[in-house]
Amino acid sequence: xxxxxxxxxxxxxxxxQANDSRPFEELVKNYAxxxxxxxxxxxxxxxxxxxxxxxxxxxxxLANGLLIPEKGEVNxxxxxxxxxxxxxxxxxxxxxxFQNPDxxxxxxxxxxxxxxxxxxxxxxxxxxxxxxxxALNAVGMQQFRNTSSYRLSGGQKQRIAIAGVLAIKxxxxxxxxxxxxxxxxxxxxxxxxxxxxxxxxNMTVLLITHYMEEAAFADKxxxxxxxxxxLEGSPAEIFNSYDYLKQIGLSVPFASExxxxxxxxxxxxxxxxxxxxxxxxxxxxxxxx
Ligand SMILES: Nc1ncnc2c1ncn2[C@@H]1O[C@H](COP(=O)(O)OP(=O)(O)O)[C@@H](O)[C@H]1O
Ligand SMILES: [Mg+2]
Numbered sequence: 455x456x457x458x459x460x461x462x463x464x465x466x467x468x469x470x471q472a473n474d475s476r477p478f479e480e481l482v483k484n485y486a487x488x489x490x491x492x493x494x495x496x497x498x499x500x501x502x503x504x505x506x507x508x509x510x511x512x513x514x515x516l517a518n519g520l521l522i523p524e525k526g527e528v529n530x531x532x533x534x535x536x537x538x539x540x541x542x543x544x545x546x547x548x549x550x551x552f553q554n555p556d557x558x559x560x561x562x563x564x565x566x567x568x569x570x571x572x573x574x575x576x577x578x579x580x581x582x583x584x585x586x587x588x589a590l591n592a593v594g595m596q597q598f599r600n601t602s603s604y605r606l607s608g609g610q611k612q613r614i615a616i617a618g619v620l621a622i623k624x625x626x627x628x629x630x631x632x633x634x635x636x637x638x639x640x641x642x643x644x645x646x647x648x649x650x651x652x653x654x655x656n657m658t659v660l661l662i663t664h665y666m667e668e669a670a671f672a673d674k675x676x677x678x679x680x681x682x683x684x685l686e687g688s689p690a691e692i693f694n695s696y697d698y699l700k701q702i703g704l705s706v707p708f709a710s711e712x713x714x715x716x717x718x719x720x721x722x723x724x725x726x727x728x729x730x731x732x733x734x735x736x737x738x739x740x741x742x743x
Contacts, residue, residue, distance in 0.1 A: 455532075457626050457658040458494040458517055462526035463487055465512055486512040488681040489526070494674075496625075497656040499649075501669035501689075504678030505703035510662045513678070514630045517660060518548035531625060546575060549619030551632045555611035559603045564595070564614055567603055571622045582621075589617035592655070593647045609640025613647055620651070626658040627651060633665065641665065666693070666707045670729040677704070689729050709734040 465487040474481060482488055487509045494500045504510050515521040516528050519535040531547055533540040552558060561567040568586045577585065590596045593613040598606065606614065612632055619627065629648060633641040645668055651657045661672060669675050675692040677685035679702045685692055693699070693706040696714060705711070713728035723737035 455496045456493050456529070457496045457498070457531060458660065459529040460490050460492050460513075460516070460526070461529070463490045463516060463523045463528055464525040465516060465521060465523050485524075486681050487516065487523075490678075490681075490683045491526075492676050492683060492686055494626075494658055494660060496658055497652070499652045499659045499661065499671070499673045501672035501675045502660065502662045502678060503664065503666070503669050503675060503704060505664075507680075508678040509681040510678060511630055512681075514550055514628050514660070514662055517626075517628055518550055519544045546622060547624045548626045548628060549622060549624035550628045550630060551612065551615050551619055553631045553634050555608050555615055555635065558615040558618070559611060560618075562602055562604070564590075564601050564603055564606075565599045567614060568618045568621050571618050575622060585621045585623070586617075589620040592620055592651060593617045607640060608636045609643040612636060612640065612644045616644070616647060616651075624657075626660065628660045628662070630662045631664065633663065633668065641668070645671070666705055666710075667730075670707045670710075677702075690727055693729060713737070 464482070464485055466485040490513070502510050502513060512521065516523060516535070517530065519530070519541045522535055528535040530544045533544050535541070535544055559567055560570045565586050568589050569582050572582050572585050586599070590599055593616050595610065595613050595617060598610065603611065603614065616627070627648070633644050636644065648659055648661065649671060652659045661668060663669055670689045670693070672689060675687065675689055676683055677692060684702065685695060693710045696706055699706060707729050709728050709731045712734055713723055716723055721741070723741055728734050728737060
């Protein structure tokens with residue numbers, strides 16, 4: 455079963471001259487998303503990378519029906535986002551966590567913050583407390599239930615933002631650079647929560663990030679450049695395209711970079727397969743032993 459299908463999706467934000475008679479090939483240059491197709495299976499963890507302005511946030515908003523394609527289709531859990539009767543179901547099932555943790559806190563106390571979403575969609579009040587418990591557990595924040603939101607670290611706030619989204623019980627979790635404003639510890643906390651939700655609850659994850667180390671954990675990576683999908687493949691495949699990624703303003707995980715440079719100087723430690731620091735350590739240790 456497919457959770458997300460993008461089928462030749464085109465989107466632009468505005469059309470200043472509706473009667474612009476230039477050919478479509480010319481007009482399309484100003485589109486934020488151009489002819490993008492990809493799909494995400496149920497329970498799959500897909501990362502989206504691309505430099506600033508490449509269309510990543512637009513893609514996230516197309517995925518929950520906040521934006522509707524001008525051409526092509528976005529299909530979520532079998533529902534076309536173009537049909538307005540599907541939008542409630544789609545938005546309930548696609549939880550998005552954004553970049554700034556401070557803009558996502560609604561209530562002063564953690565449990566009220568998490569309860570806000572389910573209350574808003576009319577979940578019966580006797581069910582809400584259980585949902586708050588479940589969501590707090592899923593992000594490892596049970597002990598903060600009665601804490602003031604302002605006392606939390608950035609990473610903790612993002613975990614609460616994720617819990618708030620989980621309390622609505624979405625099938626798909628979209629993270630739009632949700633770790634960008636966090637310190638390394640906060641980033642790790644959030645990524646671990648996301649990995650766990652994916653593994654333990656089979657939650658479908660679309661992780662938009664500019665940290666290549668995070669993308670390396672995905673089952674699949676989609677690379678955007680100027681609104682177009684330019685690469686799609688496993689992390690190992692994507693990070694093998696080192697020169698091309700550099701050319702479009704992206705990098706590779708630090709461990710891959712080290713392995714690559716070692717390979718250049720004649721020390722071959724399976725450079726194509728190395729994505730994480732632990733793998734790098736293991737390969738070097740093996741080589742030295
Ligand atoms: N609300 C908006 N109105 C007009 N143009 C926008 C708006 N949001 C984004 N854009 C433009 O759409 C393109 C893609 O933006 P975005 O999806 O935010 O990229 P990313 O998230 O990869 O940085 C950029 O050229 C950006 O300037
Ligand atoms: Mg963005």
